[in-house]
Amino acid sequence: MAAPKKAAAGAAQDKIDGGSPPEFTKEQELKALREMLLIRRFEEKAGQLYGMGAIGGFCHLYIGQEAVVVGMQMALKQGDQVITGYRDHGHMLATGMDANGVMAELTGRRGGYSKGKGGSMHMFSKEKHFYGGHGIVGAQVSLGTGLAFANHYRGNDNVSVAYFGDGAANQGQVYESFNMAELWKLPVIYVIENNRYAMGTSVSRASAQQDFSKRGASFNIPGKQVDGMDVRAVKAAGDEAAAWCRDGKGPYILEMQTYRYRGHSMSDPAKYRTREEVEKVRHDQDPIEQVRNRLLAAKVSEADLKAIDAEVRDIVNASADFAQHDPEPEAAELWTDVYR
Amino acid sequence: MPIQVLMPALSPTMEKGNLAKWLKKEGETIKSGDVIAEIETDKATMEVEATDEGTLGKILIPEGTADVAVNTPIATILADGESAADLAKAPAPAAKAAESAPPAAAKAEAPAPKAAPAPQAVAEPDPEVPAGTEMITQTIREALRDAMAEEMRRDADVFVMGEEVAEYQGAYKVTQGLLQEFGAKRVIDTPITEHGFAGVGVGAAMTGLKPIVEFMTFNFAMQAIDQIINSAAKTLYMSGGQMGCSIVFRGPNGAAARVAAQHSQDYSAWYSSVPGLKVVAPFSAADYKGLLKAAIRDPNPVIFLENEMLYGHTGEVPKLDDFVIPIGKARIVRSGSHVSIISWSNGMSYALKAADELAKEGIEAEVIDLRTLRPMDTETIINSVKKTGRAVTVEEGWAQSGVGAEIAARIMENAFDYLDAPVARVSGKDVPMPYAANLEKLALPSAAEVVEAAKAVCYR
Numbered sequence: 160m161a162a163p164k165k166a167a168a169g170a171a172q173d174k175i176d177g178g179s180p181p182e183f184t185k186e187q188e189l190k191a192l193r194e195m196l197l198i199r200r201f202e203e204k205a206g207q208l209y210g211m212g213a214i215g216g217f218c219h220l221y222i223g224q225e226a227v228v229v230g231m232q233m234a235l236k237q238g239d240q241v242i243t244g245y246r247d248h249g250h251m252l253a254t255g256m257d258a259n260g261v262m263a264e265l266t267g268r269r270g271g272y273s274k275g276k277g278g279s280m281h282m283f284s285k286e287k288h289f290y291g292g293h294g295i296v297g298a299q300v301s302l303g304t305g306l307a308f309a310n311h312y313r314g315n316d317n318v319s320v321a322y323f324g325d326g327a328a329n330q331g332q333v334y335e336s337f338n339m340a341e342l343w344k345l346p347v348i349y350v351i352e353n354n355r356y357a358m359g360t361s362v363s364r365a366s367a368q369q370d371f372s373k374r375g376a377s378f379n380i381p382g383k384q385v386d387g388m389d390v391r392a393v394k395a396a397g398d399e400a401a402a403w404c405r406d407g408k409g410p411y412i413l414e415m416q417t418y419r420y421r422g423h424s425m426s427d428p429a430k431y432r433t434r435e436e437v438e439k440v441r442h443d444q445d446p447i448e449q450v451r452n453r454l455l456a457a458k459v460s461e462a463d464l465k466a467i468d469a470e471v472r473d474i475v476n477a478s479a480d481f482a483q484h485d486p487e488p489e490a491a492e493l494w495t496d497v498y499r
Numbered sequence: 500m501p502i503q504v505l506m507p508a509l510s511p512t513m514e515k516g517n518l519a520k521w522l523k524k525e526g527e528t529i530k531s532g533d534v535i536a537e538i539e540t541d542k543a544t545m546e547v548e549a550t551d552e553g554t555l556g557k558i559l560i561p562e563g564t565a566d567v568a569v570n571t572p573i574a575t576i577l578a579d580g581e582s583a584a585d586l587a588k589a590p591a592p593a594a595k596a597a598e599s600a601p602p603a604a605a606k607a608e609a610p611a612p613k614a615a616p617a618p619q620a621v622a623e624p625d626p627e628v629p630a631g632t633e634m635i636t637q638t639i640r641e642a643l644r645d646a647m648a649e650e651m652r653r654d655a656d657v658f659v660m661g662e663e664v665a666e667y668q669g670a671y672k673v674t675q676g677l678l679q680e681f682g683a684k685r686v687i688d689t690p691i692t693e694h695g696f697a698g699v700g701v702g703a704a705m706t707g708l709k710p711i712v713e714f715m716t717f718n719f720a721m722q723a724i725d726q727i728i729n730s731a732a733k734t735l736y737m738s739g740g741q742m743g744c745s746i747v748f749r750g751p752n753g754a755a756a757r758v759a760a761q762h763s764q765d766y767s768a769w770y771s772s773v774p775g776l777k778v779v780a781p782f783s784a785a786d787y788k789g790l791l792k793a794a795i796r797d798p799n800p801v802i803f804l805e806n807e808m809l810y811g812h813t814g815e816v817p818k819l820d821d822f823v824i825p826i827g828k829a830r831i832v833r834s835g836s837h838v839s840i841i842s843w844s845n846g847m848s849y850a851l852k853a854a855d856e857l858a859k860e861g862i863e864a865e866v867i868d869l870r871t872l873r874p875m876d877t878e879t880i881i882n883s884v885k886k887t888g889r890a891v892t893v894e895e896g897w898a899q900s901g902v903g904a905e906i907a908a909r910i911m912e913n914a915f916d917y918l919d920a921p922v923a924r925v926s927g928k929d930v931p932m933p934y935a936a937n938l939e940k941l942a943l944p945s946a947a948e949v950v951e952a953a954k955a956v957c958y959r
Contacts, residue, residue: 240706274739281737290705290742295729301695302730305702312658312684312708332726335695342690496740497774499798 180392191390192450193467195225198249200475205265209425213483214265218279221249223420226446227352228253230393234401242290242303243322245280254287258474262482270485297330304336307347318346318404326357328371341378346404349412358423359431371414380410387415388444501575502551508569509545511756512807516540517565523555541811542672553578623831627824634815642784642816643673646791651681657795660687661713670715671810697723701730704744714750717766731800732775747794749803753895760931765896770802771872777826778872780804782847784814786870789824806845829876835863838953839883841906842893843869850893853949862957872902881913888919889956893949898926923952
């Protein structure tokens with residue numbers, strides 16, 4: 160009963176109509192490729208380390224969704240804040256956080272961004288304006304609205320980007336936040352990363368309104384559906400949304416149609432979808448392959464691309480090495496950072 | 500027979516009000532629904548509508564009279580065919596009203612009496628106030644407002660947000676005047692969305708702003724408790740000390756009067772069990788002011804539990820430019836050697852009344868106002884118990900997993916050998932708050948219960 164329904168839901172979204180996004184320059188393509196590759200290789204390594212028992216607890220990988228955060232980051236400027244949920248490793252790397260610090264947090268070591276006390280879902284960087292890393296589904300939407308409130312209060316022209324998934328989009332506080340954001344014209348971009356499954360529940364089984372770009376309609380918040388597998392489309396939409404926010408026009412919603420290749424977490428066997436569905440997206444729409452193919456068509460050499468891959472692998476391998484050899488936090492660390 | 504119009508109660512906690520204005524004159528015809536007078540309470544100005552028809556016979560309380568007790572006859576209405584001569588036949592005011600309201604004429608000329616002072620003992624001087632400091636008398640409501648206003652003048656990053664805090668001037672008038680002084684940018688009316696605006700406040704605080712988030716009552720903060728605990732209290736730790744938030748969540752907590760189960764819960768125990776939060780629950784006007792200022796300056800999230808029953812109470816507040824009371828210090832408000840009574844917030848009302856009663860029977864109680872529940876001033880409790888050998892805790896919340904249970908455990912851990920009797924707990928009864936007046940009274944602690952418990956631990 161459930162199986163055909165799932166297949167139908169998947170098929171309905173297989174064709175993501177992205178229109179024709181503006182072309183990237185070669186430099187932009189190379190930057191996007193490198194950033195997306197860094198996230199993918201990092202996540203693959205994290206998956207390996209999890210399998211080896213070096214990473215504990217929950218570990219939610221971002222593989223497949225890389226174009227969303229990389230494209231959005233290309234639309235931001237210095238001082239813009241980013242906040243997201245628990246599938247957060249990609250966001251941290253995209254904001255420029257150090258791979259060693261992120262990986263060491265995953266392994267619970269003292270060199271981790273939170274000194275080993277936060278773990279996969281709870282990391283922050285004041286320096287990179289990354290506000291977490293939140294384990295409670297939907298909480299980051301109100302918090303991200305608060306970041307925008309602070310920009311508005313201070314009268315700067317920064318925007319905040321609050322990322323959340325298709326599952327979180329059904330939480331009540333999301334709509335409380337939408338209302339306040341539009342009411343007070345707060346500069347926040349709500350990026351709904353629709354990867355089609357909230358853990359094991361497909362969008363069609365959980366959402367009455369499956370066009371997430373319309374979720375702000377009753378608050379008069381404009382929204383747009385975006386091909387979240389095409390980094391150029393993401394960047395173009397991000398530019399548009401950021402300009403809207405910086406103009407003082409209030410919040411903007413971007414539904415990024417994307418897909419995660421791995422399970423919800425490392426412990427998810429992903430029985431709710433078919434292997435064919437995953438393979439089809441990987442084959443037809445992979446965000447990294449799209450860029451690679453365009454670069455090859457533009458006569459960038461295979462060797463140049465391999466060099467990027469090698470550089471990224473070095474960073475990731477070094478982070479894995481660091482994260483496994485860095486000592487655990489001192490026992491006394493248990494008692495610090497409760498109050499300041 | 501002429502009908503008496505009584506001073507109406509316009510809110511669950513109103514005990515008296517000012518008769519601001521008569522809108523009908525003696526001899527004027529009145530229809531049911533006509534607005535006949537305006538009453539000012541400390542929260543609002545309200546219109547009094549006639550519920551009976553006839554002619555306004557006599558105005559018993561002239562306009563401009565302050566502090567008219569609820570249920571005092573304020574006018575008489577003559578029915579058709581009745582005349583002023585019939586006024587003599589009006590029934591004598593109800594005993595309760597007569598007791599609390601002196602004759603109208605006398606009252607109009609007398610200076611307006613001060614609002615009822617909170618029952619606070621002054622046996623022990625406040626160590627935070629230098630000797631000889633000039634004191635001003637103000638209500639707790641005013642003390643809270645002044646604390647916020649002073650801190651907002653001092654620091655542009657401080658702002659207040661919540662339901663009805665700005666244009667309405669505060670559901671309980673605690674934020675009165677703040678909008679006028681600081682403007683809509685810093686005094687922000689929110690939609691009725693506790694979960695959402697608590698999160699917005701925490702997000703703003705994570706960037707370094709210092710929000711004061713008012714909950715109309717802490718009962719409504721249950722909608723927001725995820726943001727308070729999971730986002731505000733834990734972020735500093737989860738970020739390895741990188742990112743915390745300086746934020747105050749404040750509003751009335753616990754039972755008000757006759758508002759029943761969903762509006763009458765004491766959250767002292769809930770919040771005080773959470774590391775990362777500080778929890779303050781003062782009793783005296785001076786402590787309300789000094790501790791709210793400290794809470795606003797504190798770099799951590801602070802839960803500031805107020806009590807609606809106390810808002811109108813007055814107390815002496817030091818007239819100092821910057822009166823700040825450190826968080827985490829209890830105060831001995833009455834010293835004694837026979838038994839330690841430990842309480843906070845409105846529980847102190849029962850504790851202090853009980854201490855007076857006990858003194859009449861030769862039992863000298865030492866009364867400790869905790870003021871802060873987290874971090875708890877264990878030292879002051881333990882030193883007192885070492886002296887008295889006996890302890891009674893008093894709280895309006897439930898006993899199970901309550902703050903009294905925590906205090907009892909700490910006494911056992913730290914002063915077991917000094918105890919001459921098991922610690923006794925006086926608490927709210929183990930039921931949701933009932934509505935009926937008699938049952939509500941039974942559900943709350945009472946001075947009599949505190950007296951009984953103190954005698955029990957003294958084996959008297």
